[in-house]
Amino acid sequence: MSIDNLIYESVGAAMEVYNHLGPGLLESVYEKAMIYELKSRGLNVSSQLPVEIKYEDVIIGSDLRLDIIVENKLIIELKSVECLMPVHFKQIRTYMKLLNVPAGLLINFNVSDFKQGRLRNIHIAVPDERGAQAVEHRQDQCSNLEAVHIRIGTDNHFI
Secondary structure (H helix, E strand, C coil): CCHHHHHHHHHHHHHHHHHHHCCCCCHHHHHHHHHHHHHHCCCCEEEEEEEEEEECCEEEEEEEEEEEEECCCEEEEEECCCCCCHHHHHHHHHHHHHHCCCEEEEEECCCCCCHHHCCCCCCEEEECCCCCEEEECCCCCCCCCCEEEEECCCCCCCC
C-alpha cells in the first residue's frame, strides 16, 4: 500500500475513533482504539515500539517509544493536549529519522471538532541540499489542530 493510502486510512481511522470517543481522554485510550481501528482495516500495526539511539557505532539507549507504526512506513504519534507545541513536531521528526521511516502523522484528539478529516494544518518536512529538514508552516502551531502530515522526501503534495 502506498504511503498516501496509509495516510488516508489512518486519518479515516482517527476520525472514526474521534467520532466514537470524542475529546478529553488519555492518549493511551486513543492509542488502543486506533490500533483496533487500523487492524480492522487490515493494516499491519505495531505499538510502543522502542526507538534505539546510536551514538557513533554504539547503541546508547532505547528509552524512547513511538505510539504506532503502520506497515513500517508511517509513524503515528497521538496527543491529547490543548495545544501542539514545537517539541511534538521535533519528536515525530526524530522518530522518523532514527527509524528511517518516510512519513508521519501527528494527531491531537483534544479538539472540539475533528472537521471530518480535513487537515487544517499541514507541515511537510523535506531534506534540503545539506540533508537538513526544512519545514513549511501553514498556520500557527498552537491552533485548533486536528492532524499534521509530515513527510521526508521531495514530493511536496498535500492530501
